[in-house]
Amino acid sequence: MITMQNTFMHYVGRMFAIRFLGLLVFFVIILQMLDLLNRSDDILSAEGAGMDSMLRYISLRAPQIVSQFTPFAALLGIVLTLAGLSHTSEITIMRAAGMSVHRVLFPLGVSCAIITLAHFTFHELVTVKASESLDYWEVNDYAVGLPPESDTRTDIRISYDGEIIAADSAVRVDGAVLLSGVTIYDLNDDGIITGTITARIARYEEGAWRLFGARELDAETTQAAASETVIWTNSLDPELLFAMTLEPDQTTIPELAAKINQLNQDRADTRAPMTSLLGRFSKPMATLVMPLLGAIAGFGVHRQGVLLMRAVTGAALGFAYFVAENLALALGALGVVPAIIGAFFPLAIFMVVGFSIILSMEN
Numbered sequence: 001m002i003t004m005q006n007t008f009m010h011y012v013g014r015m016f017a018i019r020f021l022g023l024l025v026f027f028v029i030i031l032q033m034l035d036l037l038n039r040s041d042d043i044l045s046a047e048g049a050g051m052d053s054m055l056r057y058i059s060l061r062a063p064q065i066v067s068q069f070t071p072f073a074a075l076l077g078i079v080l081t082l083a084g085l086s087h088t089s090e091i092t093i094m095r096a097a098g099m100s101v102h103r104v105l106f107p108l109g110v111s112c113a114i115i116t117l118a119h120f121t122f123h124e125l126v127t128v129k130a131s132e133s134l135d136y137w138e139v140n141d142y143a144v145g146l147p148p149e150s151d152t153r154t155d156i157r158i159s160y161d162g163e164i165i166a167a168d169s170a171v172r173v174d175g176a177v178l179l180s181g182v183t184i185y186d187l188n189d190d191g192i193i194t195g196t197i198t199a200r201i202a203r204y205e206e207g208a209w210r211l212f213g214a215r216e217l218d219a220e221t222t223q224a225a226a227s228e229t230v231i232w233t234n235s236l237d238p239e240l241l242f243a244m245t246l247e248p249d250q251t252t253i254p255e256l257a258a259k260i261n262q263l264n265q266d267r268a269d270t271r272a273p274m275t276s277l278l279g280r281f282s283k284p285m286a287t288l289v290m291p292l293l294g295a296i297a298g299f300g301v302h303r304q305g306v307l308l309m310r311a312v313t314g315a316a317l318g319f320a321y322f323v324a325e326n327l328a329l330a331l332g333a334l335g336v337v338p339a340i341i342g343a344f345f346p347l348a349i350f351m352v353v354g355f356s357i358i359l360s361m362e363n
Helices: 002-044 051-087 090-096 101-139 238-244 253-265 271-297 306-334 339-362
Strands: 152-160 163-173 176-187 193-205 208-218 224-232
Touching: 002 051, 002 101, 051 090, 051 101, 051 271, 051 306, 090 101, 101 271, 101 339, 152 238, 163 238, 193 224, 238 253, 253 271, 271 306, 271 339, 306 339
Parallel strands: none
Antiparallel strands: 152 163, 163 176, 176 193, 193 208, 208 224
16 A cells, blocks of 8 residues: 555656646747747847847746746646546546545655745745846847946935935946935925926045036926036945845845845835745745646546536636735735735735635545
8 A cells, every 4th residue: 555655646746747748848839939039139139239138038038937937837737637637537546545634745745845945945046136137138238249347326316314315327436435316306295396406427436426417406496406516415326226226136135135124224225025025935836826726626526527617726826826926915015914924914815715625625
């Protein structure tokens, strides 16, 4: 009996692994082709661009697709595996031989745990760096022979110290920090704009920002004044600026944790980066829930049409999880709910739902 159970476990695990890998490769190929068709004109419009540029884009974009669709592939792989076993009555035979629902699902759980660890490792070692390189390349219009990326931020939009600060870019040059295309909106206590300052360049020096080519507008008097240089007094220092404009999806976990600590010390908003940090753990863990949600596809009365409905129900539960996960992460980033709730609440709720389904099938 033990030998038969072990054989069944290896058989189910191998069947699921083949379906999972096949679905993941299918998603990557199809989505990469569609994305490449959409971006090919932009990539090839750069001077000197050719097949090398296309291959480079694929190498940077494919890891993002792999990370994004690994839980989807696991969900559909589980549904197809269990539906197939149910259709051939193999689950019925093993249940009649004394195997519990938990025992039947055990090889799928082990496989999903391995996929979760591999997903997390792959995302941190490959996807994060690829996302950073791809974003830098896109900002520079897919230029050929682009120099190595420096510590740069683009399309800056932040609110701090009673002001809204916008800039086209921020870059470190020879130990100095320069902002280009700067626009500053002064706000009163009611959040109404009372004046604006625009500048061609801003440079941080001696604890203050010096604006070059500045133009000031007073919203109350509607009077404008132009100056070659203006000192802009604000407690926003360059390190805090770079921390507030950090792209969490393009930052390693240690760097992201360090930036959050810096934001906490400066009493800046940490809701979005904290939610993103916790989401780096909760997103790969979504694969652990899939055997519980997809289990309904393999168990139940085997009648005509019922198997299809069970498979559709299992897939629908999985997709409902992904919708809830994205909604909760968005609410956490906006500060509507605490970051830990936004990251892990859907995981906990659907774990309970999945175990409830299994217990009901067991009984």
